[in-house]
Amino acid sequence: MNYKNSGVNIDEANKMLFKIKNKLKDNADMYAGIFDIREIIKNYNNPLLVASTDGVGTKMILLEKEKRWDIAAQDLVGMVLNDLVCVGAKPLFFLDYYATGKLNSEEGAEFLNYLIKILNTFDCQLIGGETAELPGLLINNKVDVAGFAVGIVEKEKILGKNKVNDGDIIVGLKSNGIHSNGYSLVRKLLEEKKLRYSEKLIAPTKLMVNQTLSIRNYINAAAHITGGGIIENLSRVIPDGLCAKIHVNWDFHEIFHEILNAGVSLQESFKTFNMGIGMIYILKPENLEIIKNILYDEEIIELGIIKKGKEKIELQW
Structure with a gap:
């Protein structure tokens, strides 16, 4: 008996990470994402950090069936960052959570590549995340994604x-x-x-x-x-x-x-x-x-x- 026989394939997860490793820069092998905020806060008098988290929800069932990882990535960015800017915050960095019953490294990497591409248009860095293979919890190889972002806003300019x-x-x-x-x-x-x-x-x-x-x-x-x-x-x-x-x-x-x-x-x-x-x-x-x-x-x-x-x-x- 081994881990792979129980439904978790670590090698597949490593293959998925390898496909995007060069885009994560120095955070690829870290236990947690690191973001250097020192230069950014010089442009603020009273900077506040703002955080938001969300997911794509059961729309993922339809998107997975159609293999629309591009839409899944845009939905995730939209649900998280559209919330973040409602208080006037500029997005700084993003982390994702990709969970599935059976990992397919090609599909997972495709989703992450789309995610990175979209975030780059907002100068928002993907600094890390989590890939979870959860047999028994996510049945029939279902996929769920979630995201977490942090932004910055001048205290006096908070919208509300x-x-x-x-x-x-x-x-x-x-x-x-x-x-x-x-x-x-x-x-x-x-x-x-x-x-x-x-x-x-x-x-x-x-x-x-x-x-x-x-x-x-x-x-x-x-x-x-x-x-x-x-x-x-x-x-x-x-x-x-x-x-x-x-x-x-x-x-x-x-x-x-x-x-x-x-x-x-x-x-x-x-x-x-x-x-x-x-x-x-x-x-x-x-x-x-x-x-x-x-x-x-x-x-x-x-x-x-x-x-x-x-x-x-x-x-x-």
């Missing part, structure tokens, strides 16, 4: 509810579709043949990192619209006594019309999905034209206004 005021306006960036939330419901609809599989069903999470960082000096708060939809996520940045009055007048992505036609109510859909809005910004009215000019290649959707009220979110149909 303390900067939101009566009279501020609310705008949004369109999503690519479902992104990476609500897939337990999506898979149930697929299993019951109420929804037909298509490529748009697994469209990657829109990366809204650079967009948010480029306008962070002109916004008061940001909300990444993930699980729980607009109501759950936007309410996090609305102070007590104020209400975000949202006018639901944008065109839903085609995939959401298909979900509605599959029998999911509009109310349930808004509780579960982003419904076509990937990121929401709250800002002073006079800054609207500024952010439109900065984000000239994005469609800025004017969603509503902040007013006094008891309910934090009010959807107006």
Whole structure:
């Protein structure tokens, strides 16, 4: 009896690491990732470190079946870094967790190479992670991925509810579709043949990192619209006594019309999905034209206004 006979192949894990070792630089053989922050903090007066962690969720079941490791990597980066920038933090480094019932070094390395490539576009380093082969826990060779990132922000420039005021306006960036939330419901609809599989069903999470960082000096708060939809996520940045009055007048992505036609109510859909809005910004009215000019290649959707009220979110149909 040996470890390999029990379902864990250390040699396969070593082959996977070897395929990306040169991209991890000095951290490849370390027990923990190291990041030199000394030069970076010289540009800050009161720097704070910000951390975020998330995963791709049960969308991985669909992505693994289609071998879409490129989408899995983008979803993971999007779920983690889109959250991180909501407080105005610039991403610095990232760690991943790749778990599977039976390790395939080719597929694992493909995922990591895509992950590194995407992170490099944000000058964010992958400094390490964990590869776990878990026979018996992840059955039928399933794969699960998670990520952890750290960023930096000037203390005085942190975005959040303390900067939101009566009279501020609310705008949004369109999503690519479902992104990476609500897939337990999506898979149930697929299993019951109420929804037909298509490529748009697994469209990657829109990366809204650079967009948010480029306008962070002109916004008061940001909300990444993930699980729980607009109501759950936007309410996090609305102070007590104020209400975000949202006018639901944008065109839903085609995939959401298909979900509605599959029998999911509009109310349930808004509780579960982003419904076509990937990121929401709250800002002073006079800054609207500024952010439109900065984000000239994005469609800025004017969603509503902040007013006094008891309910934090009010959807107006």
